[in-house]
Amino acid sequence: xxTFLNILISGVLLGGIYSLVSIGLNLIFGVVRIVNFAQGxxxxxxxxxxxxxxxxxxxxxxxxxxxxxxxxxxFGLAVxxxxxxxxxxxxMMQIFATFGLLILFENSILAxxxxxxxSLSGGYSSVVINLFGLKASGVxxxxxxxxxxxxxxxxxxxxxxxxxxxxxxxxxDRQAARLMGxxxxxxxxxxxGLGTALAGIAGALLAPIxxxxxxxxxxxxxxxxAVVVLGGLGSVPGAYFGGxxxxxxxxxxxxxxxxxxxxxxxxxxFVAVLxxxxxxxxxxxxxxxVGLREQT
Amino acid sequence: xxxxxIALADATAARSKPKSLATLVGRYVGLLxxxxxxxxxxxxxxxxxxxxxxxxxxGALACAWNIIxxxxxxFSLGHGVFFAIGAYSVARLYLDLGLTPWLAVFPAAALxxxxxxxxxxxxxRLRGPFFAIATMAINEACFALANYTDRLTxxxxxxxxxxxAGFWNMIFIERWKYALxxxxxxxxxxxxxxxxxxxxxxxxxxxxxxxxxxxxxxxxDVLKVKLLGMALSAALxxxxxxxxxxxxxxxxxxxxxxxxxxxxxxALISLIGGIGTIMGPVVGALLIVPIENFLRGAxxxxxxxxxxxxxxxILVCASLFLKRGIVGAFVGAVHRIRxxxxx
Numbered sequence: 001x002x003t004f005l006n007i008l009i010s011g012v013l014l015g016g017i018y019s020l021v022s023i024g025l026n027l028i029f030g031v032v033r034i035v036n037f038a039q040g041x042x043x044x045x046x047x048x049x050x051x052x053x054x055x056x057x058x059x060x061x062x063x064x065x066x067x068x069x070x071x072x073x074x075f076g077l078a079v080x081x082x083x084x085x086x087x088x089x090x091x092m093m094q095i096f097a098t099f100g101l102l103i104l105f106e107n108s109i110l111a112x113x114x115x116x117x118x119s120l121s122g123g124y125s126s127v128v129i130n131l132f133g134l135k136a137s138g139v140x141x142x143x144x145x146x147x148x149x150x151x152x153x154x155x156x157x158x159x160x161x162x163x164x165x166x167x168x169x170x171x172x173d174r175q176a177a178r179l180m181g182x183x184x185x186x187x188x189x190x191x192x193g194l195g196t197a198l199a200g201i202a203g204a205l206l207a208p209i210x211x212x213x214x215x216x217x218x219x220x221x222x223x224x225x226a227v228v229v230l231g232g233l234g235s236v237p238g239a240y241f242g243g244x245x246x247x248x249x250x251x252x253x254x255x256x257x258x259x260x261x262x263x264x265x266x267x268x269x270f271v272a273v274l275x276x277x278x279x280x281x282x283x284x285x286x287x288x289x290v291g292l293r294e295q296t
Numbered sequence: 297x298x299x300x301x302i303a304l305a306d307a308t309a310a311r312s313k314p315k316s317l318a319t320l321v322g323r324y325v326g327l328l329x330x331x332x333x334x335x336x337x338x339x340x341x342x343x344x345x346x347x348x349x350x351x352x353x354x355g356a357l358a359c360a361w362n363i364i365x366x367x368x369x370x371f372s373l374g375h376g377v378f379f380a381i382g383a384y385s386v387a388r389l390y391l392d393l394g395l396t397p398w399l400a401v402f403p404a405a406a407l408x409x410x411x412x413x414x415x416x417x418x419x420x421r422l423r424g425p426f427f428a429i430a431t432m433a434i435n436e437a438c439f440a441l442a443n444y445t446d447r448l449t450x451x452x453x454x455x456x457x458x459x460x461a462g463f464w465n466m467i468f469i470e471r472w473k474y475a476l477x478x479x480x481x482x483x484x485x486x487x488x489x490x491x492x493x494x495x496x497x498x499x500x501x502x503x504x505x506x507x508x509x510x511x512x513x514x515x516x517d518v519l520k521v522k523l524l525g526m527a528l529s530a531a532l533x534x535x536x537x538x539x540x541x542x543x544x545x546x547x548x549x550x551x552x553x554x555x556x557x558x559x560x561x562x563a564l565i566s567l568i569g570g571i572g573t574i575m576g577p578v579v580g581a582l583l584i585v586p587i588e589n590f591l592r593g594a595x596x597x598x599x600x601x602x603x604x605x606x607x608x609x610i611l612v613c614a615s616l617f618l619k620r621g622i623v624g625a626f627v628g629a630v631h632r633i634r635x636x637x638x639x
Binding site: 034035083086087090091092093094095096097099100101102103104105106107108110111114115214222225226229258260261262263264266267270271274275 | 369371418419421422424425426428429430432433434436437439440441443444556560563564567571599600601602604605607608609610611612614615616619
């Protein structure tokens with residue numbers, strides 16, 4: 001029983017990481033209709049930025065969030081405006097462009113760091129929270145709480161504020177939104193910036209957990225895609241709960257089957273969802289088919 | 297959607313006299329001979345012969361990808377799977393059963409086709425980028441499986457094929473024979489594409505690419521057309537994987553599944569040359585493979601990942617400024633000049 005609970009907790013905490021990474025990806029996915037292959041690399045860049053802030057500027061990684069996230073927001077604006085906006089109605093070219101960015105970012109960091117791995121010292125990862133005899137890693141609990149808070153805040157933002165409503169309108173129908181006087185391009189810009197800022201938050205909070213390497217983005221991106229397909233296109237709660245489910249699946253299969261097979265298991269989840277419910281748990285039905293059709 | 301290179305080429309062709317199959321084949325044989333010319337000049341220079349051998353093989357593989365990715369518009373990032381299946385099958389059949397690779401490529405192609413149809417069935421209900429993600433996930437899942445199934449693939453250590461030169465072993469001492477073999481394979485794939493473009497299936501694939509719903513309402517069985525296109529593409533990719541296996545003779549999962557080197561490379565080569573055009577992948581490969589080799593030599597030692605930085609920039613710039621690729625841009629220019637003459 002205790003083993004089971006421990007696996008459950010580690011699964012939920014892992015799920016928190018996936019949720020945190022997936023929410024930004026899914027927002028971009030749902031609104032801008034771009035499959036951002038470089039999202040994992042945005043997280044990676046933010047991790048390195050946080051590392052830099054901590055070691056060179058002496059800022060606590062949890063305070064560095066407030067510096068890294070706005071920077072990533074601006075960076076996201078630049079990428080959207082310069083690279084992705086010109087490719088608005090060309091899904092195939094978007095894939096090439098974001099994949100090109102992925103290769104570019106990954107290897108730029110590789111060139112800058114000369115392949116040396118970094119990890120944040122300061123003993124953040126050794127903090128253990130003891131809860132009725134069950135142990136949980138402190139840094140991961142922070143990530144889980146942050147993911148929950150962000151999901152909630154984002155839902156409120158989308159439901160209650162005017163920019164949020166504009167984003168939802170664009171998710172539903174670009175053309176109708178444009179006719180209602182919404183500046184669709186500016187909504188894209190805002191959303192993409194928001195998505196990369198979320199990647200920035202994720203990177204800052206994950207920096208104390210992982211050993212930094214240029215390829216770490218790849219660890220997140222596949223899981224995040226599985227989460228997006230599972231949770232549903234463009235849905236914030238879908239990404240949140242989808243992340244938790246994928247985390248639990250990985251944790252349990254890692255214990256009872258084999259951790260080496262986690263990618264294969266993600267894929268089985270992936271295909272099973274596609275066959276049974278292609279729109280995902282909380283997505284709009286049909287979004288996977290018409291969601292990416294040409295809209296002008 | 298912007299007018300694609302193929303549609304433009306069709307428009308050009310429709311206005312000029314319709315060409316017979318013989319003229320068409322003649323033209324492409326001529327273009328292929330042109331592509332073979334560098335080998336004729338440099339057959340004695342091992343450095344360049346090696347690059348050409350890679351360029352021809354990747355030209356063939358990009359051409360095979362182009363059948364479903366370009367003509368059919370189904371952006372697969374999972375062709376590394378069929379490539380790896382081909383490579384592992386040929387290696388296993390050759391090492392365990394002593395079957396000559398010349399014959400082993402056929403069961404390998406059959407297996408690649410079977411797997412392609414099985415994994416495409418559920419994923420073909422996805423469109424555009426969703427399909428790309430799903431195929432990428434397949435690639436990564438198979439990467440993990442290949443590392444795991446020690447007995448079949450040798451796991452992370454990989455398979456080593458001993459060097460026993462001989463025609464029936466498809467292992468040669470002279471490098472130019474490899475280049476010639478790869479060139480022959482590329483020619484076959486190009487000619488298959490030429491025939492396919494004129495066949496019913498080719499037209500159906502184009503129709504599905506341009507507008508899936510319109511194709512369906514015109515009575516085309518969309519799923520069947522996609523599956524047939526994928527099957528053909530996967531079979532050729534599998535054969536290419538088999539040839540690759542006998543060429544490099546060291547097979548481990550990173551060599552066969554790394555996206556930037558295999559799955560995405562096929563698409564990248566097609567993009568540079570011209571997606572959906574027949575000679576595009578060949579032109580792309582003859583350009584990209586030497587450039588990459590040069591960059592790896594020039595930057596590889598000084599800046600780790602330097603050649604990939606340049607490749608990433610090329611990829612972003614090509615998607616922004618060279619959407620129709622070199623061949624597509626060329627066809628477009630010819631089209632404009634002809635129009636000007638007419639008016």
